[in-house]
Amino acid sequence: MADPSHSSGGPLKGARVVEFVGIGPGPYCAMLLSDLGAEVLRIDRADGNGWPNPAHDRGRATLALDIKSDEGRAMCREAVRNADILIEGFRPGVMERLGLGPDELLALNPRLIYGRMTGWGQQGPLAKAAGHDINYIALSGALAPMGRKGQLPDPPLNLAGDFGGGSLFLALGLVAALWERERSGLGQVVDAAIVDGAASLMAMFAGAPSAPWLSLERGANLLSGAAPFYRCYACADGLEISIGPIEPHFYRSLLTSIGAPLDLLERQYDQSKWAEDSERLAEIFRVRPRAQWGALLEGTDACYAPVLTLEEAEAHPHVRSRQTYLRHDGVAQPAPAPRFSRTPAEIAASQDGFAVLEKWTSTPRGARQNRS
Numbered sequence: 202m203a204d205p206s207h208s209s210g211g212p213l214k215g216a217r218v219v220e221f222v223g224i225g226p227g228p229y230c231a232m233l234l235s236d237l238g239a240e241v242l243r244i245d246r247a248d249g250n251g252w253p254n255p256a257h258d259r260g261r262a263t264l265a266l267d268i269k270s271d272e273g274r275a276m277c278r279e280a281v282r283n284a285d286i287l288i289e290g291f292r293p294g295v296m297e298r299l300g301l302g303p304d305e306l307l308a309l310n311p312r313l314i315y316g317r318m319t320g321w322g323q324q325g326p327l328a329k330a331a332g333h334d335i336n337y338i339a340l341s342g343a344l345a346p347m348g349r350k351g352q353l354p355d356p357p358l359n360l361a362g363d364f365g366g367g368s369l370f371l372a373l374g375l376v377a378a379l380w381e382r383e384r385s386g387l388g389q390v391v392d393a394a395i396v397d398g399a400a401s402l403m404a405m406f407a408g409a410p411s412a413p414w415l416s417l418e419r420g421a422n423l424l425s426g427a428a429p430f431y432r433c434y435a436c437a438d439g440l441e442i443s444i445g446p447i448e449p450h451f452y453r454s455l456l457t458s459i460g461a462p463l464d465l466l467e468r469q470y471d472q473s474k475w476a477e478d479s480e481r482l483a484e485i486f487r488v489r490p491r492a493q494w495g496a497l498l499e500g501t502d503a504c505y506a507p508v509l510t511l512e513e514a515e516a517h518p519h520v521r522s523r524q525t526y527l528r529h530d531g532v533a534q535p536a537p538a539p540r541f542s543r544t545p546a547e548i549a550a551s552q553d554g555f556a557v558l559e560k561w562t563s564t565p566r567g568a569r570q571n572r573s
Contacts, residue, residue, distance in 0.1 A: 211238025211537070211546040216379070217561060218286040219277070220261070221268075222246055225334070225359065226367030226395065227290035227318040228257050233372050234286070235260030236537035236546045242280055242557050244268065256534040264554030268299055276558065281306050281313060283561040286375055290318040293328050303390045313388040314378040318371050320362075322394030334362035334395070341366070341399040342417075346406070350420025350427070366398030414470060421472070423447070429479040430455070430469060433508055440491035441508035444482075455503035459485055459494075 216239040220231040235241045243261045264280075266273035278301070281287055287306065289296055296302045303315040320337045321327040327340075335356050338344045343362075348355040371393035378391055406415055406422075414423040426432040430452050433443045446452040453466050461482060468474045486494065491507055498505035509517060515526040515533050526533045529548050537546035 210544065211236065212541055212544040213376075214238035214544070216240070216286065217284045218242065218288065219244065219280045219284045221287070221289040221291070221296075222249070223290035223318070225290075226363040226371065227288050229364055229368040230316070230318065230371045230375075231261070231288055232257060232259060233368065234375070235549050238544070238546065238549075239286070240549075240557065242284075242554060242561070244277055244280070245554075255530050255532045259529065259534065260549035260551070262552035262554045262557040264558060268301070274300055277301055278306070278309060279562060280558055282310050283564075284310065284313065285379065286314045286316060288316045288318065288371070288375075293319065293323045307388055307390075311387055312382060314375055314382065315388065315390045316371055316375050317390060317392050318367060319393075320367075320395045322397060323392045334359035337366065337395040338362040338399045341396045341403065342407075343399045343403050346417045346419055346422050346425055348419055348425070350418075352420075354419065361402060362395050362399050366400075366402055367393060367395040370398035370401070413472065427472075428475055429465070429482050432479065434483055434486040436486055436491040436494060437488060438490040438492075442486065442491055442494055443506050443508055444504060446502075446504040451502050451504050454501060455498070455505070458498055458501065458503055461485055 213234060216234070218231060218234050218239045218241045220227065220241055220243045222228075222243055222245045231241050231243070241261045243258075243263045245263045245265045247265050247267070264276070266276055268274055268277055281301075289301075297304075303317075306315060307313055317323060319328070320332040320334075321330065335344065338356070338361050339354075343366075344354045344356065346354075347357065371391065374391035374393055378389055382388060406417055414428070416422050419425070421427050423431055431445045431447060433441050435441055444455060446455045449466060449469060452469055453463070455461075456463055456466055459482075465478050465481065468478070494505070495507055499507075507513075507517075511533070514520055520526060524536055527536045527548065528534075534548070537548060540546070
């Protein structure tokens, strides 16, 4: 017998999102909302955003409009009139000059959640300057501790800025504003700046200046690869592994399993020995190929995992068992996350933008509310 409480379509089913095309964090935020059940209508340029990506762009209906034209702006307003959320990632002032700023659109639809995704934020001396992920995490203090001592910082792709400090904070803000709207009945503007989000991600380190192993000096932080028990090593076949037994009982498990001397455990947090002990472990791990280390350590309390490419990750038994990657449109794509017990998320099928706009117009926001 089917569970009557189980519902398909994700926890945001019924929410309508207008996404103005961009690159990076805005589109990824819209993808997350789509995966969680929201219906996303992307207002696109005739030539697209220049960064086509089947995984990033999934779950949208797309409508190519010239938003500098009266007709294009009129269609945008019609979509927004019947939407719950708007996402835009232009420089501050662009949407206002187009007549599509928050004052105009919240007057049209007072329940609208107006999401603004920028690097520097809507105000401040740098608000209108160009920038990218590397600049935002540099200014927030997140980039300086990354990398090896005596070397330049290594940017962590654009994960910490665009997606961690940007997309996820915007998504959280939008969902929080939806929750607040249930009480007030009113929408609001969500100003998500990557520099703010990246700074928030540094909370653990900013709040622990007295912990020497969490030093923000480059190459000295336990979590940045300075510690012998929290870093990557090369194997005999040139492939790589990661170990992370921070807790002494986990470190003991690793050392015992690989036949390393237990004096390393006695001085685990003696930073003056970290370089020497890292080399001792490196010599041990260079003796065997990665597969042998995996057979010995994977699934134990040694806190071990192989360093995999995306293709290898898709094929790994644990990843495969959880279906963490799915084949969609012929491409391996990350499955929707997180997972819900009653309202499972799913990758939505693409739709025609004009058909979606027509549906929204024929079922206006007020009528939708009355039926719910």
